Each structure stands twice: as C-alpha cells, then as structure tokens.
Amino acid sequence: MIESHQISSEKALGQQFFISPGITESQITQLISLTSAQSDPATMRNTSDWKNGKGRFASRANFDTWLNKGRSIYVLSQDSQDVAGIVWYGAEQLPSDGNTFIHGFDSTKYGITYAIRLYGSARGVGLAPTFTNTSLEMFRSSSEYQKITNNGVWLETNSDSISAIKAYEKIGCKQVSTSTQNGRIIMVFPSLV
Ligand SMILES: CC(C)(COP(=O)(O)OP(=O)(O)OC[C@H]1O[C@@H](n2cnc3c(N)ncnc32)[C@H](O)[C@@H]1OP(=O)(O)O)[C@@H](O)C(=O)NCCC(=O)NCCS
Secondary structure, eight states, X not given: OOOOEXXXXXXXXXXXXXXXXXXXXXXXXXXXXXXXXXOOHHHHHHOSSSGGGTSTTSSHHHHHHHXXXXXXXXEEEOTTOOEEEEEEEEXXXXXXXXXXXXXXXXXXGBOEEEEEEEOGGGTTSSOHHHHHHHHHHHHHTSHHHHTOXXXXXXXXXXXXXXXXXXXXXXTTOEEOBOOOTTSEEEEEOGGGO
C-alpha cells in the first residue's frame, strides 16, 4: 500500500490533490507528453526538461537516463491519477564550480538537489510550498535519504522566475549565490543543515 498525502490551498478552491512517492508508467508517458508538447512556455524557459529535445523529460530514453542518476520522485495528482505536478530529490553535491556564493556560505553541506514542476490547473494556485514541505517530509523518512551524508537541500532557478522564487521564499529558502551569466541562482533550505 503506497502512502499518499492530501493537500490543497486557499486558491485551489477546495480542489484536493494527493502526493504519492514514485511514478507510474502512465504518469511517465504523461510527463513526457506535458514536456514535449512544447505548449508550456514557463517550463520551456525555466527548466531543462525539454531543451530542444535533449532535456530530461524530452523522451523515454532521456527520462530513464535521468532517473538512473538516483532520483526520488513524488507525484501530485487528483483522483484521475493524471500528473498535476512532480517534485524530485536526489543525492547530488551543490557544485562550487561556476557559482559565486555569499560570504561564509559552506556549500559542502548541501548534497541533495530538489526541483518542482506544476502543470495545468495545479499551477498558479499556491500549491508549491505545501507540495514541497510535504514531499520533503516524505523523502526525509525514506531509506534513500538515510544514505545521504550531506543533508542540505539546494535548488537552482532563474533569477527572474518570480513565482518560483516567491514560492521557495515562503518555505524559508534563501538565495546563496549571485546570478550567473545565464541568469541562474542557487537557493537552499537553511533550516535543514
Ligand atoms: C514555479 C512554480 C513551481 C511555482 O508554483 P505555484 O504554486 O504555481 O506558484 P504561484 O503561481 O502560486 O506563485 C507563487 C507566488 O508568487 C506570486 N507571483 C507570481 N507571479 C508574480 C509576479 N509576476 N509578480 C509578483 N508576484 C508574483 C504569486 O502571487 C504567489 O504569491 P501568493 O501565494 O502570496 O499569492 C510553478 O509555477 C511551475 O511549476 N512553473 C513551471 C516550471 C517552473 O518554472 N519550475 C521552477 C523551475 S526552478
């Protein structure tokens, strides 16, 4: 029996969503189709999911290669089980190359990468903070988490992605790097280290 958690938000107007660990075959197909439809400018612009057909969710082969890096996935869905969102965590050291960190920041403590996507009616209704907090709790009680030694969680985002940054700030994330030439910044969950 897979443990799932129910969430909602004020702006979601009573719609209930469920967070489940893992991803089913049909959800993988949906994720690829949501990505390769190229009908989602925000995902195209802010993520490497499509990346001219070379991104992590651009094809089944790419998805499998990405998953093999060791990623714990949590899917957001409604009763239909259709993918309304995805969050993932994985053991990956925050790269110090190419990033200029704020004075005193110790990047070596951050060994868990995190990312989030919301789709369709799940986007723009304030679900990102609860989806993140709940999935992070689930991940922290998993065996994958226990194997990781540097337990700090980090993420990368575009410095002009206002909805993403606002959502991350709501759950206490702090910016710890200056913007790269590509306009990317690193944020971390400081309360976890
Ligand atoms: C980024 C993402 C996860 C944000 O989650 P979300 O729950 O949809 O976030 P919301 O749209 O509810 O916005 C979060 C906050 O930013 C605010 N916001 C959004 N756009 C804004 C703008 N242009 N100016 C000011 N505030 C803005 C919202 O009002 C909201 O604040 P509130 O809850 O206090 O009202 C989601 O939009 C998404 O998946 N986008 C596509 C993929 C992506 O960009 N992922 C992130 C990659 S780093």
